[in-house]
Amino acid sequence: MTTPIFMNVNTSAPTPKVVMSYGMGEDSTAILLRWLEDPTSRDFDLTDLAVVTAMTGDEWESTRTVVEAHILPRMAAAGVRFIQAARSRRHVTKAGDGVVVLSDSRAPTRLHLEGDYTLWREMAEAGTIPQSGGARTCSVHSKGDVLDPIIAKITRGHSYRHVLGFEAGELRRAAKDETYNTASRTGEYPLIEWEWYRDDAIDYTRSIIGTSPGRSACFYCPFSLGNKASRAHMLTRYAAEPAIAARTLLMEHLALALNPAQGLIGGKRLIDLIRTEAMTGVLDAWEDLLGSQRHAIYEVRRIISARGGDPDVAGNVQRSLRLRCTGTREMLQDVLDRLAADGAAKGVTAAITGDDGIMRLYQHQRAATFPTIERFFVVAPALAPTKERAGFDERWAAFVNDTGPAAAA
Ligand code: SF4
Numbered sequence: 001m002t003t004p005i006f007m008n009v010n011t012s013a014p015t016p017k018v019v020m021s022y023g024m025g026e027d028s029t030a031i032l033l034r035w036l037e038d039p040t041s042r043d044f045d046l047t048d049l050a051v052v053t054a055m056t057g058d059e060w061e062s063t064r065t066v067v068e069a070h071i072l073p074r075m076a077a078a079g080v081r082f083i084q085a086a087r088s089r090r091h092v093t094k095a096g097d098g099v100v101v102l103s104d105s106r107a108p109t110r111l112h113l114e115g116d117y118t119l120w121r122e123m124a125e126a127g128t129i130p131q132s133g134g135a136r137t138c139s140v141h142s143k144g145d146v147l148d149p150i151i152a153k154i155t156r157g158h159s160y161r162h163v164l165g166f167e168a169g170e171l172r173r174a175a176k177d178e179t180y181n182t183a184s185r186t187g188e189y190p191l192i193e194w195e196w197y198r199d200d201a202i203d204y205t206r207s208i209i210g211t212s213p214g215r216s217a218c219f220y221c222p223f224s225l226g227n228k229a230s231r232a233h234m235l236t237r238y239a240a241e242p243a244i245a246a247r248t249l250l251m252e253h254l255a256l257a258l259n260p261a262q263g264l265i266g267g268k269r270l271i272d273l274i275r276t277e278a279m280t281g282v283l284d285a286w287e288d289l290l291g292s293q294r295h296a297i298y299e300v301r302r303i304i305s306a307r308g309g310d311p312d313v314a315g316n317v318q319r320s321l322r323l324r325c326t327g328t329r330e331m332l333q334d335v336l337d338r339l340a341a342d343g344a345a346k347g348v349t350a351a352i353t354g355d356d357g358i359m360r361l362y363q364h365q366r367a368a369t370f371p372t373i374e375r376f377f378v379v380a381p382a383l384a385p386t387k388e389r390a391g392f393d394e395r396w397a398a399f400v401n402d403t404g405p406a407a408a409a
Contacts, residue, residue: 013081016155017159018048020163022082026212030191031165031190033071052083053083055112057120057121061241070209071213072109082104087115088117124250124383126387129255129264132223159186163190166189167201168195169197219237220251235273246286248270250290253380258298259300271286271356296324299320299322299376302317303396304316305317314370319387320396343361348363349361358380361377363375363376364400
């Protein structure tokens with residue numbers, strides 16, 4: 001059980017002059033390590049440093065292995081303050097409500113990689129994946145929103161230097177971060193100052209500890225999967241950690257079942273790539289995990305508006321998700337197959353198996369123009385609870401008289 005922020009941050013600790021956001025990846029690890037190993041690389045005392053990390057709960061186990069074996073012991077030996085935090089299921093506010101502090105210690109021994117309310121859990125309960133178009137809202141919610149109130153709490157309005165691990169090739173990110181400077185906060189980017197690119201950071205870390213923590217990211221990160229080089233790195237890690245890969249595929253599978261457009265690789269499916277690459281260890285772990293899941297028949301309804309009234313452009317989407325019944329995958333697929341045969345005989349439904357191999361039983365298929373609606377039934381892991389905004393039924397009824405196989409399911 002974790003404790004709310006204001007009960008767990010050490011408020012009697014000296015106010016830090018330097019706060020480092022530690023993402024546990026190659027870049028920020030190199031900075032921390034150099035500061036610990038080489039006092040000439042910094043112009044402050046380590047007692048003035050606070051290192052803060054927000055746990056999404058979904059980092060790679062290999063990150064834990066390296067950080068616990070090589071970084072935490074050095075931090076503890078130097079007495080560096082390390083605050084580990086995460087978001088809880090509660091809504092996170094600027095004042096820190098909803099944030100949990102997992103550890104605040106100058107002698108850290110354990111990485112609380114498990115977080116609290118993990119991003120994976122949040123996504124699965126919403127039946128979706130982190131959205132890779134536009135801003136990284138998942139990162140803002142899981143990391144930025146968690147760290148901001150903690151930093152405010154420990155710096156108490158005093159001036160501080162906020163260190164981030166942007167490497168020499170990330171000048172634009174640094175320039176953007178500088179726009180967040182305030183009268184008390186000044187962003188600093190040591191790797192850019194040292195003119196270190198990521199390879200320099202990795203080389204340095206390897207020269208000191210003989211290994212590297214690898215790239216830091218959630219194990220299902222669509223931004224990493226969308227990048228060719230990062231994707232290759234992810235596939236290597238999946239091969240080494242098939243259970244993690246299986247959890248990634250479970251998230252994707254549920255999101256796909258509820259929305260065929262939800263693939264983790266920029267809309268394309270990770271499962272297809274895993275099959276193409278013939279990653280049998282991952283596929284075996286995935287089949288085992290899927291087979292162990294309690295499943296549900298979901299009823300999915302969407303009302304898709306026309307953007308700006310233009311019938312050719314999709315606008316806002318409202319979704320209603322209902323669990324009709326739960327059981328084993330085989331049993332429920334059997335039920336859905338029978339409903340499909342019955343509905344086809346009456347000419348009221350269409351069973352469509354997409355190229356994702358998932359059969360969806362449609363009572364309403366979306367039209368090519370907007371506004372439009374869709375309604376289908378599908379078997380998928382029972383991880384997403386029933387969810388529907390107030391008033392959805394009234395809006396739905398405005399489109400159609402709601403009868404059909406729903407009652408039978
Ligand atoms: S690592 Fe990727 S999925 Fe995780 S919070 Fe950051 S952007 Fe989102």
